Amino acid sequence: MPIVNRIAEFADDMRTWRRHLHQHPELSLDCHQTAAFVTERLREFGVDEIHEGIATSGVVAIIHGQGEGPVTGLRADMDALPMTEETGAPWASTVPGRMHACGHDGHTTMLLGAARYLAETRNFTGSVALIFQPAEETIGGGRIMVEEGIMDRFGISEVYALHTDPGADLGVIATRPGPLMAAVDDFELRLTGRGGHAAHPDQCVDPIPCALAIGQALLSVPARNLDPLKSLVVSLTTVQGGSATNVIPETVYMAGTVRSFDADVRDMAERRMREIVAGQAAAYGLTADLDYQRNYPPTVNHADQTRFAAEVARGVVTTVDEDIAPSMGAEDFSYMLEARPGAFVYLGQGVGASVHHPKFDFNDEAAPLGASYFVKLIETRQPLRG
Structure with missing residues (x-):
């Protein structure tokens, strides 16, 4: 695979960075140690500007090229997951109950590799904005960074990101124009009746039959309320x-997630859930407290930028798939794609344990490929004028 020669020369450094990050995972917005490591490397590379403390611990670094031109954003997420690692690797997490189980240590490393090369060579016009983002796994650090104005503040005109894929061979890049990942909504429901002795149900208002009826009704929404050519997941x-065994409870707690691509489907799912909960609670004589939260919007790639990303990828890897099936997973890069045109791609790292699995580990062989892809995006989008 045509990895950029200079990036291949410091691949061992990238491995060292990645394994350090893997040993020191941080959660949500609290990525201060990770951000400090990132900024230390960026200063060593000689980037032009470093802006810290965005979305609490996010970092944006600016590298100026040669001459006037646009600003392209490249994003990597930094946060880990609240899981106990089971890889047994010498570089396994040193923090109990936390691990990099989604490859964000690799994403950060790939963007650092691109930063080092771009700061050394500057073979592009305009500027590049390197976005190191916290809290992808939780409250949407991408949303917070957009709300804090990074697109306007740094004049970003387009934005790109990638995610490692342990379900694909090393070096495969896959994407699609349009919806790539789903919107995610979460719900919590508390049903309250009147508890008592199970031998005297007539003296109680039992929430369990109501919970069963609600569960069955919710799971029927995709099958009976949706155009069969559209997509919706309702998971309790x-x-x-x-x-x-001899006590009828006072309350039942229920929770789940709803995934969709289309705004009208998303609206319908929430409306039907509220109708079902209210109707069943009334039928069984209970009170119902439903908390329905709309979270990440769908991740929608822009057509022109996706075609461009695929074209660039063909110069870096041997296999590019431009028409993969959408996923019901979610990604807060969606907020950045709502704010600016851009594209999100998957980079195969070799088939192994899935993301969010305690045995997952990023494949360091993929890091030079990802860094080369980022570099080629910039040099191709913003070429030097002869």
Whole structure:
């Protein structure tokens, strides 16, 4: 694979960075140690500007090229997951209950590799904005960085990102124009009746039958309320109620997630959930407290930028798939794609344990490929004028 020669020369450094980051995972917005490591490397590379403390611990670095031109943003996420690692690797997490199980240590490393090369060579016009983002896994650090004005503040005209894919061979790049990942909404529901002795249900208002009816009705929404040519997932993932065989509980707690691509489908799903909960609660004589939260919007790639990203990828890897199936997973890069044109791609790292699995580990062989892809995006989009 045609990795940029200079990046291949410091691939061992990238491996060292990545394994250091893997050993020191941080959660949500609290990525201060990671950000400090990033800024230390960026200063060593000689980037022109470093802006810290965006979205609490996010960093934006600016590298100026030669002459006037646009500003292209490249984004990497930095946060880890609250999981216990089971890889057994010498560089495994040193923090109990935390691990880099989604490859964000690799994403950060790839962007650092691109930063080092771009700061050394500056074979491009305009500028590049390197966006190191916290809290992708939780509250949407991408949203917060956009709300704090990074696109206007740094004059970013387009934005690109990638994500490692342990379900694809090393070096495969895959993407698609239009919806790539789904919007994600979460719900929590508390049903309250009147508890008591299970031998005397007539003296109680039992929330469990109502919970069962609601669960069945919710799972029927995609099958009976949706155009069959559209996509919707309603998953009931938590049901908690009762603690003894001879006690009817006072309350039942339920929670789950809803995934969709289209705004009208998203609206319908929330409306039907509220109708079902209200109707069933009334039928069973209970009170219902439903908290429905709309979270990440769908990740929608822009057509022109996706074609461009695929074209660039063909110069870096041997296999490019421009028409993969959309995923019901979610990604807060969606907020950046709402703010600016751009594209999100997957980079195969070799088939292994899936992301969010305790045995997942980023493949360091993929890092020079990702860094080369980022570099070629900039040099191709903003070429020097002869």
